[in-house]
Amino acid sequence: MTIKTLKERVARAIDEHSEQILEASRKIFSQPELGYKEHHTTQIAIDLFESLGLEVESPIAVTGCRTVLNPQQSGPSVAILAELDAIMVHEHPLADPSGVVHACGHNIQMGGLFGAVIALMVSGVLEHLDGRVVVMTTPAEEFVELEYRQQLREAGEIEFFGGKQELIRRGYFEDIDISMMFHALDLGEKAALVGPVSNGFIGKKVRYIGKSSHAGSAPEEGINALNAATLGMMNIQAQRETFKDRDRVRVHPIITKGGDIVNVIPSDVRMEAYVRARTIEGMIDANEKVNRALKAGAYAVGADIEITEIPGYLPILRTDSLDELFKQNVEALGFAGEVIDGGDFTGSFDFGDLSHLMPALHPMIGGVRGALHTKEFAVIDEQKAILMPAKAMAFTIIDLLFDHAAQAEAILESFTPLMNRESYLQFMQQISKTISERHMS
Numbered sequence: 367m368t369i370k371t372l373k374e375r376v377a378r379a380i381d382e383h384s385e386q387i388l389e390a391s392r393k394i395f396s397q398p399e400l401g402y403k404e405h406h407t408t409q410i411a412i413d414l415f416e417s418l419g420l421e422v423e424s425p426i427a428v429t430g431c432r433t434v435l436n437p438q439q440s441g442p443s444v445a446i447l448a449e450l451d452a453i454m455v456h457e458h459p460l461a462d463p464s465g466v467v468h469a470c471g472h473n474i475q476m477g478g479l480f481g482a483v484i485a486l487m488v489s490g491v492l493e494h495l496d497g498r499v500v501v502m503t504t505p506a507e508e509f510v511e512l513e514y515r516q517q518l519r520e521a522g523e524i525e526f527f528g529g530k531q532e533l534i535r536r537g538y539f540e541d542i543d544i545s546m547m548f549h550a551l552d553l554g555e556k557a558a559l560v561g562p563v564s565n566g567f568i569g570k571k572v573r574y575i576g577k578s579s580h581a582g583s584a585p586e587e588g589i590n591a592l593n594a595a596t597l598g599m600m601n602i603q604a605q606r607e608t609f610k611d612r613d614r615v616r617v618h619p620i621i622t623k624g625g626d627i628v629n630v631i632p633s634d635v636r637m638e639a640y641v642r643a644r645t646i647e648g649m650i651d652a653n654e655k656v657n658r659a660l661k662a663g664a665y666a667v668g669a670d671i672e673i674t675e676i677p678g679y680l681p682i683l684r685t686d687s688l689d690e691l692f693k694q695n696v697e698a699l700g701f702a703g704e705v706i707d708g709g710d711f712t713g714s715f716d717f718g719d720l721s722h723l724m725p726a727l728h729p730m731i732g733g734v735r736g737a738l739h740t741k742e743f744a745v746i747d748e749q750k751a752i753l754m755p756a757k758a759m760a761f762t763i764i765d766l767l768f769d770h771a772a773q774a775e776a777i778l779e780s781f782t783p784l785m786n787r788e789s790y791l792q793f794m795q796q797i798s799k800t801i802s803e804r805h806m807s
């Protein structure tokens with residue numbers, strides 16, 4: 367048996383099951399669900415995996431499921447992941463009545479995952495691989511609905527707002543050596559982009575507490591929380607020139623509550639913000655400056671302030687050897703010269719957290735048009751967007767685990783993780799805190 371024969375078998379299986387794979391992806395598109403609410407989407411995955419004779423564990427973090435394709439096998443474990451959740455874009459023509467829609471293409475990843483799983487299961491290639499293939503459908507990649515997630519947290523259902531963070535905490539990656547997934551992206555005519563790097567972030571909720579008074583007859587008796595917030599935002603602007611270009615800092619606060627009623631001096635003003643940067647050090651540096659800026663606003667007018675820090679996602683780190691394998695596989699599928707090497711993203715992905723713990727592969731795949739999270743986002747070529755990466759992922763697993771898993775072992779040998787689960791959780795818990803300063807007597 368050669369690698370070439372195994373890959374041919376897998377590709378044939380995906381072609382033979384293409385309608386089933388695409389149908390499953392379309393079905394997920396037609397029932398979009400936000401993070402930690404993906405019950406229908408998880409069920410679609412469970413049904414498909416069980417139809418292949420697999421034993422499925424679910425839920426794994428409120429929703430989501432996990433299965434091992436060849437549990438009896440020893441050797442390195444490779445996890446193949448796909449994200450379950452949709453996003454909210456009201457203007458999207460295919461959004462549901464509440465505005466929820468798969469405008470980040472996670473249904474595409476799910477289709478690709480299904481393709482890879484079906485192919486590995488029905489083609490008989492698993493018995494020629496010397497390592498385990500673990501499959502996880504992961505909840506809540508989009509960092510949204512913070513109030514809802516806060517409630518889940520208070521009810522003890524989750525600790526972290528991001529699905530992969532929560533799965534790491536729950537130990538679902540403890541027996542995993544390498545993780546991989548793909549994400550859709552408009553690449554024009556190109557087929558794929560390997561080795562994207564991205565920003566990490568810290569999320570925060572800010573509350574300024576002042577003192578209400580009649581805005582017309584006695585403003586001097588009040589403490590204006592909106593003035594404090596306005597100053598806080600201006601102070602952040604004054605920090606921007608201190609951010610290093612290479613840290614790619616992004617700070618984007620919004621006011622979510624500006625006061626109660628116009629003729630009363632605002633006493634309760636709320637903001638949300640992300641502080642993003644390319645490195646953990648950059649994130650922490652910018653975050654300290656932003657907190658100082660926010661606190662100075664409260665100090666200036668004598669208001670109180672409460673800042674709740676929420677750990678966001680870590681930057682994605684690339685594993686060159688995995689990127690190279692995946693690139694070769696995409697090229698072998700008829701896309702020579704159509705793979706971009708490297709990409710700079712100042713947004714964030716929760717897969718970044720995994721890349722601090724193990725070798726990780728997160729290519730971006732074309733076949734779609736329109737920017738992520740916009741009304742323009744749509745699949746234009748299902749073959750390229752779903753079936754091609756299904757094959758390339760399965761091929762990459764074959765490369766890694768064939769012949770005593772020699773390639774996987776070599777990658778693991780030369781890889782030093784920046785964190786382990788313990789230091790990761792410690793870092794996350796360190797960020798998670800509430801800072802308050804009182805100036806009102």
Ligand SMILES: [Zn+2]
Nearest residue numbers: 453470508738
């Ligand atoms: Zn997204």
Ligand SMILES: [Zn+2]
Nearest residue numbers: 470472507549
């Ligand atoms: Zn996404």
